[in-house]
Amino acid sequence: MPTQTTTNLRQLASDVLSHALKAGATDAEAVVYEGDEFSALVRLGQVETLKESGSRAVGLRVFIGQRTASTSSSDFSNDSIARLVEGAITLAKITSEDPFAGLPEAHEFGKIEEDQHLYFDDVNEMPPAERIEIARRTEAAALAYDARIQNSGGGDFDTSTSHKILMNSRGFTGEYRRSYCGFSAAPIAHDEQGNMQRNYWFSNSRTVTKLENPEEIGQEAARRTLKRLGARQVKTQKAPVVFSPEIARGIIGNIFDAANGDAIYRNASFFSGMLGEQVAGQNITVIDDGTIIHDGIGGFGTRPFDGEGLPTRRTVLVERGILKNYVSNTYTARKLNMKSTGNASRGLAGNPGIGAGNFFLEAGTLTPEQIIGDVKSGLYVTETMGFGVNLVTGDYSQGASGLWIENGEFAYPVEEITIAGNLKDMYKNIVAIGNDLIFRGASAAPTMRIEGMMIAGS
Secondary structure, three states, X not given: OOHHHHHHHHHHHHHHHHHXXXXXXXXXXXXXXXEEEEEEEEEOOEEEEEEEEEEEEEEEEEEEOOEEEEEEEOOOOHHHHHHHHHHHHHHHHHOOOOOOOOOOOHHHOOXXXXXXXXXXXXXXXXOHHHHHHHHHHHHHHHHHOOOOEEEEEEEEEEEEEEEEEEEEOOOOEEEEEEEEEEEEEEEEEEOOOOOEEEOOEEEEEOOHHHOOOHHHHHHHHHHHHHOOOOOEOOOOEEEEEEEOHHHHHHHHHHHHHHOEHHHHHOOOOOOOOOOOOEOOOOOOOEEEEOOOEEOOXXXXXXXXXXXXXXXXXXXXXXXXXXXXOOEOOHHHHHHHOOOOOOOEEOOOOOOOEEOXXXXXXXXXXXXXXXXXXXXXXXXXXXXEEOOOEOOXXXXXXXXXXXXXXXXXXXXXXXXXXXXXXXXXXXXXXXXEEEOOOOOOOOEEOOOEEEEEEEEEOO
16 A cells, blocks of 8 residues: 555545544544455356455544544545544533543553464455456365265355454544455355255465465365265253364453453343352463454454554453453443553444454363363354344353264254353363464364253253
8 A cells, every 4th residue: 555545545544533633622532444246156166256345434432521422434525524523522512421431541552563464465466366266266176075065155265354443532543454364155055955054264464475375275065065964853852062172262252351441330141249159160361462463464363553543462261260360342341440451443423342362261281182081971163143142141042053972972963953052161061272372363262062061862
């Protein structure tokens, strides 16, 4: 991206701030965002959809004492910027005062200065024809894998790049650019009775050079789909449940939600009042880290500063089963009489929320095969459906499908069942953790086994 655009975007943020202060704001914060997206979907070898789009927008948050309001616009003209500022000031004047409102203190601002390797030019340099060809090859590999795969949800290829600038009236200016590329295939398999099953697999990265082989991804998508054919229900019972990394990630993700300062302040979490207490087994350490760089590439949740201009950092939420920290932004930290953990996340309008960086369960030492091999009779979960988690009580209940384990081996596929428990017990009953921690997104967890969950079937 030429420096001219960078200068223009910075100048725009600076202009918006000075307009807001002239119009009566005692403090202000501007966010300017610019992004490009590309996506192609190939189905049965033919290009079905092709999208390319660019977007630019500016967001403004103003404070008049302890009153606050925010506005945003995708129009950068002078008239529009004037309306943006006027709208924010007018709104702020009529909102009620909030004793916790306000920008962070000047000494709290900061950013990670080293290059976090979040942006790679090659994502935009790859010709569209080549991106479409990768989507086509991935789908073709899945279709060619087995005669029972004759249909497909398609192969796709996506890229996106973004540039974000945050500037406020207390002297903070920060910016970063990010890139992303990824592709996947979603084959559909039929058995002799005409029953259908679908699954998918994917590869993604910040740079084209780290994408996996399209044929291998297509074949893995096919294998995952075929494993589901002939699925049946099992009898209602209590049994050990092994969670694949894709599903374990969601269960561990509930720890972030339960430790969210906002939920804690509202007393709407089963972690309320539990700091320093044992909330999980001693084998459980859960970390949020916005600074991770793997193999010279920034993590999907890595950035130099958070949504308020505080440096990102590593926060241990649970250490050997003990709840060590709640996660918060400046606002919730003030409410809890704590310090922000650098987890502010914000779009263009509205007050900052609380978001994770790279959030993960620390890996164990067992291979997935060892974890499965130890199960006499139990369930391996590959998919869950619905939203069955109550963070106030910890009650957990989700529709699930996967594979039944008999004597340490996969016996047959299972579907139309429900798994249930309470997160308070589940976190204490994680008896085995895998060594297969791989980040395919901003959150990750290895394979894990939980004892004694309720499986509701026939």
